Amino acid sequence: MPPPNAAIDISSPATERPFYHAVGNEERVFAAAFRQQLPVLLKGPTGCGKTRFVEAMAHEMGRPLITVACHDDLTTADLVGRFLLRGGETEWVDGPLTRAVREGAICYLDEVVEARQDTTVVLHPLADHRRTLPIERLGETLSAAAGFCLVVSYNPGYQSVLKDLKDSTRQRMVAIQFDYPHQDVERMIVQRESGIGPHVAEDLVRLAQAIRRLDGAGLREVSSTRVLIAAARLAQAGLSLREAAEAAIIAPLTDDHAVGASLRQLVDVYLAGQRHD
Incomplete structure (x- = not known):
């Protein structure tokens, strides 16, 4: 059960590779970043194939894919998790990011700049050499399992100055530029x-x-x-x-x-x- 505000999609590796036609070296760059445990930033206009690319790469890497559609109301708790009341008892429920960290999945945050900047800060320890996720409510810090990869996307031409990606976040990631194909x-x-x-x-x-x-x-x-x-x-x-x-x-x-x-x-x-x- 996902946290209430998280619009997520969880999929196992597809038996057949989702159709994606490479237009440059984007597949090789992603594969190299995955092998080196580096997070990936996909930049490009709406509807140019970024999401399909991630689906195809998840198949190539043999990893489950957890996709989060980011929005203004997305909170840190929506990504990390929260305590929920079930059957009269309080129970911790992992958010999509925490689940990906535990399972070694690819976590794809689509249109990440739509989320509040105080929410995306939680990505920083995952996006550098630490590869850790602090969960303050549980008093623990998770180390990312083998195979975990953080992927975020956004459309630079559409965003305002108030909805841009922080430099401290950008510079933790390998960027791949997308555009409409030839x-x-x-x-x-x-x-x-x-x-x-x-x-x-x-x-x-x-x-x-x-x-x-x-x-x-x-x-x-x-x-x-x-x-x-x-x-x-x-x-x-x-x-x-x-x-x-x-x-x-x-x-x-x-x-x-x-x-x-x-x-x-x-x-x-x-x-x-x-x-x-």
């Missing part, structure tokens, strides 16, 4: 993940690239590989490409009428053929 790779990913034909995947990728080139268009985020896959899957389910693009790309990106109109103009240009091969 056009040919992204087309292959969209096609593989959705089952859509190559020409439709190509059109969607070209649309995404056009949106990403927009400068000062009032968009907080641009179209990710994730939303392209969603649009392709909607098209596979019978929607027209315009309908799919509206539901999966335009509507999630903006609530502004003028910005939406500009995006629809791009849809008219890049998805005019409406091919469903």
Whole structure:
């Protein structure tokens, strides 16, 4: 039973490796960091494959994966654990971070800067040579089991100054930079993940690239590989490409009428053929 505020996912190593297509040396860097018991920081835009990468690496390393979706209300107790009342008795319940430390799992803190800075400070002794987790409520300090690896991610372009990662945290970690893949790779990913034909995947990728080139268009985020896959899957389910693009790309990106109109103009240009091969 996880602590109340912790949105977590716990998975054993998959029997088949989750699909991830390397675009650089990120897999080799992660493997080297894992072998040297170094924590890893993944930096990159929303929907570019960071979470899938961690899933694939957990499979490669043969370790369970514990994922925590960080948010403003996440407390140290949510990560470490707390005493809960069960059947009239008080019982200690490990948080996801403590469980990963005990079991030698990979602990992935997704969008770590969404958590309060006083919460992320608990990571410091785990992220340096000590590899320990002090549990003040129990009066003990845990040493990380073999195989434990701390992985955190965030989107530098989205965060404000008030929601940046502390330098004292950054400099404890090996950083891997992510971005949207090259056009040919992204087309292959969209096609593989959705089952859509190559020409439709190509059109969607070209649309995404056009949106990403927009400068000062009032968009907080641009179209990710994730939303392209969603649009392709909607098209596979019978929607027209315009309908799919509206539901999966335009509507999630903006609530502004003028910005939406500009995006629809791009849809008219890049998805005019409406091919469903």
